[in-house]
Amino acid sequence: MKNKLIMAIALVMALVAGWTATTTTAQAATDDSLAQVQKSGKLVMGTSPDYPPYEFQATVHGKSQVVGMDVAVGKKIAKDLGVKLVVKSMSFDSLLVALQTGKVDMVISGMNPTPARRKNVDFTHTYYQGGYSIVINKSDKGIYKDKDSFVGKTIGAQTGSTMYTESKKQTSGTTVKGMTSVSDLILGLQSHKLQGVAMEKPSAQAYVANNKELAMIPSKFNLSASDTSASVAFAKGSTSLVAAANKSVDQIRKQNLVNKDYLPAAGKYLKTNTVNTSMLHYWKAFLKGIEYTLIITVCSVFFGFILGVLLSLARMAQGGVFATALRWLATAYVEFIRGTPMMVQVMFVYFGLGLIVNLPALTSGIIAISLNSGAYIAEYIRGGINSVDKGQTEAARSLGMTKGYTLRYVVLPQALKNIWPSLGNEFITLIKDSSIVSIIGVSELIFQSNIVRSDTYRGVAPIAVIMVLYFIMTFTASRILNHFERKMQHD
């Protein structure tokens, strides 16, 4: 089962821990989780749709949507509660935080109920019992039989997953290499960097069925039930909701719905999905990615610029205690933002601020990147303002213009001209760096390409496509910026 540790976001977790503690105790005291879901009329399910046949993106009637056996389980639970199911996509790493911060009501993402995880969230009964297999290149069939055949070789598994831990524990003389996504692992297998990839049996079946060059062998790992079972996770203390969901889960088990209905249905989607794996067929997905990448970049540069102007002015404030405090605050902000990773900032805004106001992922992404970009732009602007001759300010002031007017009409336009190349650089950097928001499930270009990769089982082609697309965007942007730079030249 996927059992990835939330290593990357440990910092965010620590920061929000205080709030989380208070929220969870509040929930425990008065559990109105079921009533709240019924009142809102919808049940929000968080999942990471890169894991066929559990959950993956498929084009249904021309529209891309999340399908798979976990979605079927979610639908069943929602239907039994008499509410609508809403599926929210995000990276697997982010799922449990999203649950704790109330971004989603439940998580169904092939998640197994380990004791460590039980400390933070509540699980339903098991709805599916799986097992592990090892995927190998078909040409190696016969060489490898099970986990013990890889002495002196390298096998891969998802970083931090149970597969990863157990592979390390239960093999000897074998190098175990971790990667974040299964598509990358398969790519590593096909390029012979890995000789085998440990993954769940249904996933292995899906990959083998869709890629003629792959084969699967049994893993023969010794596994406990909790390592191979999948459960639905709810926020800690939502006892009434768990009890209600358990009724649905029990029915699923009793009627064997997963094997009888859900898996075959998911297989059908997989088939239609991989009929046409040409990149052109996915132009809509890429276009959507470009659209979001541009929206994020343009909005972030716009708000970042406004913030940058304010910050640079604050950093240059003079006179009085207030000005000193302002200067100190602005400097501290700039230093702090420049000294922490943008990825952590994105997660902090989405999950951390999410405890106070429920912001959609796209908005959170734009806010986080604007806040980040503002710190950098502030430094450019400060340099730009200092580069404008002091005589310009004196001339404007001698004409009776206020400090504000002088700045706005005389100094800033000239500063802008001086820093235009740096600002352009920032803009182009943001086109590329906006990809970070893919971790909170914003469908920008990287996110979309990952979906295409897991849809088509083609590792390299989508990467090549987005490389070209990114280049087209940045090259066009730099042409446009150069055009305006020429327009501003008067001397």
Place this chain on the structure above:
Amino acid sequence: MTKPIIEVKDLAKNFGDNQVLKNISEQVNPGQVIVVIGPSGGGKSTFLRCLNLLETPTSGEVDFDGQNLTTLDTKKVNTLREQMGMVFQNFNLFPNMTVLENIKLAPMKVKNVSDADATKRAHELLQQVNLDDHADAFPSSLSGGQAQRVAIARALAMDPKVMLFDEPTSALDPEMVGEVLNVMQDLAQQGMTMVVVTHEMGFAKSVADRVWFMADGYIQENNTPEEFFSNPQTERAQDFLSKILM
């Protein structure tokens, strides 16, 4: 007796330990042309810049039109400043705007003059300084003499009561000095009150009402140009005049 338009009382200015102005007290009457001359480093420019508070005096007061600028709030200083036009050695035209835009900016933003009125007035002023055909040029395409005349027109656009000139011809090629001085002379004849820091002795002789000789942070001598140039009173002035080519 006419009321002075500018009155300076015990004006002093320090830059760190360096005392640049030492307790200056003088006055300027409406319509007067004052030419401030003296050796470089004597505090002339600092003195001029203290008059419109581009430099904040360390002590003493600057009265403009009966109001002590050093005690007024920023807003009031801004409104009084617009009545004192200033022309700089390096012109300080706004390089990102055309000549016309340079002149129109302050009237439109500070006085809320309409675009049409500001344009009309700008053209009148450009005619006055003989540059109306350059209205749409950018400053970088102008010669030094032309740029300085635009700067004068820009200052005049605020209809100031006093014009301050800070070495207006020092950065110019010699053949362009004349065109700028002519414009200043016309202005003086129209009755504009002017305080001019310059090294142009000819201008001082023919246009000034009073010559202030400034050295070592003091106004050493305040005299008529005739008296000053033919019969300087102080030894410092005699020394200065003997060293310059007349």
